[in-house]
Amino acid sequence: MEKQRSFSFKPTRLLVFSFTISTSVIFFTFFTIWVIKATPPFGQEIHFQYNKSSLSLGLRPITVQSLSSLSGNFSVTGEKDSTLIDTHYSSLENASGFASTSVFRGLQREEDGPGVLVDGEGKRDGVDGNLTTLQESTPETISEKFEVPSSQLSEEKSTVATSSDNNGVSIREKVGLKRVKDCDLTKGKWVYDESYPLYTNGSCPFIDEGFNCEGNGRLDKNYMKWRWQPQDCEIPRFNATKMLELIKGKRLVFVGDSINRNQWESMLCMLMGAIKDLKRVYETHRRRITKEKGDYSIKFMDYRCTVEYYATHFLVHEAKARLGHKRIQTLRIDSIDRGTSRWRGADILVFNTAHWWTHYKTKAGINYYQEGNQVHPRLDVSTAFRRALMTWASWVDRHINPRKTQVFFRSSAPSHFRGGEWNSGGHCMEATQPLNGTPSSSYSEKNIIVEEVIKKMKTPVTFLNITNLSGYRIDGHPSIYGGKSGKRSSSNVQDCSHWCLPGVPDTWNEILYFLLQSNRY
Secondary structure, eight states: OOOOOOOOOOHHHHHHHHHHHHHHHHHHHHHHHHHHHHSOOTTOEEEEEEEGGGOOOSSSOOOOSOSTTTOTTOOOSSTTSEEEEEEOOOSSOOTTOEEEEEEEOOOOOGGGTTTTOOOTTOEETTEESOOOOSOOOOTTTOSEEEEEEGGGTTSOOOEEOOOBOTTOOBHHHHHHHHGGGGOOTTSEEEEEOTTOOSSOGGGOTTOOGGGOTTTTTOOOOGGGSEEEEESSSOOOOOOHHHHHHHTTTOEEEEEESHHHHHHHHHHHHHHGGGOSOGGGEEETTOOOOOSSOOEEEEEEGGGTEEEEEEEOSSSEEEEEEEETTEEEEEEEEEEEOTTHHHHTTOSEEEEOOOGGGGSHHHHHOBSOEEETTEEOSBOOHHHHHHHHHHHHHHHHHHHOOTTTOEEEEEOOOOOOOBSSOTTTTOBOTTOOSOOSSSOSSOOOHHHHHHHHHHHTOSSOEEEEOOHHHHHTOGGGSOBTOSSOGGGOOOTTOOBOSSOOSSSHHHHHHHHHHHHHHHTTO
């Protein structure tokens, strides 16, 4: 009988088999984990570094040359497939001078279609705002979003998607704000806008009597309803809440002549639109705003900020000197105004001087301009103005920290006296509409001098050029409405230099608001 075989495993074979199975399971587990980690999830953010010198953050459209290098999830089937590109600059760049660019990879949902497309007004299906995208980003990482349809990659076309930062500024607004660098704000036209003015006389307790034209009896209201429209860009409508958030915990200081006080009062009135409790806003010295007082500080308690004005006609020191046996008034064009201690430490400074340089004494320049102990027998007003501006510029460069303080210099505001000067029958009372065509006044020599001086300064100074756009507005002056009817000395004396409020200075402040926002990005 044949011996029957027995079927059994030897111990060594069992050990090898067990080891093989265990190793395979472990390898498969690690391989699976590696695949999961190596495969980017939907909407992952990938960072690239570009050399700043080769990266343009202007308004040129951004295009993607190839989608295959970005993700395998894209199908070139139409405009529903898109790449969202997020470009942002950090104000504190690293030492190597690189800026970050984030590329968000994802697809729009099929039902959304091309829903993130935004027209020039930021509307979708005729409704403002509230545009959504599939990819959400945190305020710290987003700055601008453009949509590049995969079917139109060769076209230089980008569209902005709506989002916002910590201050509530939408991404579309940021793109618009950056356009200021490519836009000449001085070229444009005045557009009649029924939604203006931004405030009323009754809603603002800070309008000086000299600027309160409506309160002084002016009946026509059209001068309040004009909006400046640059030809190459849009100025965002002033938002009082956003402006107050912008200056929260800060000092906004206007320094200059009565035209700068005009602008300062305008800014106060525009900001009051966001204030619910008027008692939370007050003058820190409890002063009433009048022409007689030159220094004011308005406190906005809820925002811990102040909006201040300090009077100085020339920015340099008005002095007295002995000439022979007489003591005469002089202008120390080599010495800064004595009020500088109040300007220092401001977060935003808005300077101006121009109005008083047109008066007889300054224009004549006879025994008036002083440098050191010398009183010049005669000095040309343009030369004196330049030397005074250089004195101001030297003070700014020595005492202003550009990391803390933004400095602006507002250009000269034109007067519109017809038939004489302010004291010789000059008038503007008949004007109720802006001028047609180009204003007749040429570009001020003083503006040219200011720009030349600013270019040589170490401290960055933004030139707030409002001369040309204000030149159209002959209708915006108080004329005979610069005081109550019972206080008017004579209809022959008209104010065609200052401005009614609400009015033209509101536009200056809209541009200032625009520039302050654009300087943040």
